[in-house]
Amino acid sequence: MNIIDLIENANKNFPDRQAYKFHEESMTFREVYDTAYSVATKICLNSQENSPIVLILNKNIYVPSIYLGVALSNCFYVALSTEMPKSRIEEIVEFTQAKLIITDGESLDMVKSLKFKGGGIFTIADCINQEKDVSLVESRRKNIIDTNPLYVLFTSGSTGTPKGVVTSHGAVLDYVETFVKTFQISKDEIFGNQAPLDYIAGIRDIYIPMLVGCKTVFLQKNLFSTPKILFEKLNQEKVSTICWVSPALALCCHFGVFDEVKPLYLKKIFFTGSVLDCECLNKWKEELPNALFVNHYGPTEITASCTFYIVDNSLNYKKIPIGKAFANRKVFVLDENNKLAKENQVGEICVTGRCLASGYYKNPQKTKECFVQNPLNDCFPELMYKTGDLGYLGDDGNLYFAGRLDNQIKYMGHKIELGDIEGLANSCKGINETCCIYDTKNSVLVLFYSGEASAREISIFLRESLPSFMIPRKFISLESLPKLYNGKIDRQSLKAQLGL
C-alpha cells in the first residue's frame, strides 16, 4: 500500500462523494483522482523521478490533487508557506535543488521574482488543464515503494542549514489508518481544517477523507481572527470534527465566542501543537458536554502525533496528560543514562515505530543526532527518535509533557527556537544584545534588547527573514540586559519583569 492506493480505492468505492470543500468550490473523489493524473502528467513531462517538487500554494481546493499528482509521478513535495519570507524560500529551493515549482495565480509574481535556477514554474491551472497521459504516469507509479518520501517538511528555524523532515508514504499511511481506527472516523464525518496545508497538522484533514470517504472543509485563515464568523461557518458547513492546534481552541475561549454562537454539530475535538490551558478546556467541555475531547502529542518527526489522551468530561484537570501511545508505535521516557525512567521521573520522550520520519533532508549529521539506535535494544537495529521533549510517566499510567530540553517553545502550534530569533535580532544594526521571552500569560513573544535601534527597525528587519509567528509583538528597550554571575543573560529576571 502507498498513498496512491488510498485515492484509487476512494475512486472505486465512493467516487461521487464530496471530498473537499473550500468557499463555494468542492471536489468529489473522482474529480480529485482524475485531476491528480493531469497534475502527474505535467510533472512527469518536466522532472526526473524521485525529485523534489516545490509547492508554494495558498489554501486552495486543488491542493490535495496537487499533492497526489506529485506522489503519482514518484516524486515528493516540499510545501512552503506563501507567507514564508522570500529569502527563506530561496534558501530552501536552493538547498533542495528543486527543478520545478508549482504555485497559484496569487503567488505567481512573487515566485517569478525568486532566484531560482531550476527554471520550471507552473501554476495550478497549468497542471490541472494538462492533457492526461495515463501510460506515462503508470510507468512512474509502478516504481513507488512505501519507503519513498511523500513529502519533505521544513520546520521553522532561520539560521543555518534548513531542517527538512523526510516522511514516507508508509509513515503517513500508518498514521491515517491508526487514527481512523482509534477514533472510529466514519464517512459521515465532516472535518473543519484549521492548519495551513503545508503544516504537519494538515495531513489528517487531507488524507483521512481518502481512506473513509468523509469530507474536509478548508477554513480560510482570516476566520481565526473573527471567531464569531468562524463558529457560524462551522454550523453552516455542519462541521463535526476538528483537529486544531490548541491556541485556535484557546482563541475561541479567550474571546468568549460561545456567548454568541454555539457549534451545533461538533462531536469530536482533537487538539495538539502545544499545551492547552485547563481553564479553556473546561469551558469547551461545559459548552459541549457530549463531545469527545482528545489531546494529542507528537513532533513532525514522528508524523503528526504519537500519543493521545481522551479527556474524561467529568474530571477537572490541573494538567492534561498527553496519554498513551497510538497502536503500532512505542513511546517511552529515557533518563540521562539511556535507561527507562522510573514512574514520575522526568526524562526525554523517545519514539520507535513505522511512524518515524526517514530523517532530515541532506543533513546526515542532524539525522544521526536525533534518529539513533534504541539504547534498550542491543540485539538488532531499531531506529528511535529522540524528541528533545521532556516528559514522565504518571501514577495513572499516562505520559505527561514536562517542557523542552532546549530553549524551544511552541507558539500557536509552531516550534520556535528562541535562540533563532535572538541570533537574527543580534545582527540587526543598532542592537547590542537581545533576549527573547515567551509571555505565556498573554501568548506574546517579547524581545528585550539594548541598543539605539527602534522597535520599528527591528520588526522590519526580522520580517525580512522570519515568518509572522516568529516575530515578537512586544519590544522592550533596556539600558542593558540583566546578567548572571557567569555573564549569561538572566532570563529569569526578565521573565519576572513580565510577571511570569
Added chain:
Amino acid sequence: MEELMKILNDARPDLDFSKEDKLIDDNVLDSFDIITIVGDINSTFDININVGDLVPENFNSADAIWNVIQSYLNEQ
C-alpha cells in the same frame, strides 16, 4: 486615539496604520496580531471587546477600531 496608535504600533511597528484600511480583508493583520491588539486594548481602556464585534469591518482600519472602542466607552 494616541493610546490606540501606540498599541497598534507596538504590535506591528512595520506598518503605517494611518494608511491601512483593509487590515483584515487583506490579511495584513493575522490572528497573532489580533490577540495581542485586542488584549492590549481591553487592558488599556478597561473594556472587554465582545467577540461579536470582532468582524472585519471593525478592524480594517485604525479609525474603525477607534470607533469600536468609543462605542464601548460610551456605554459605560
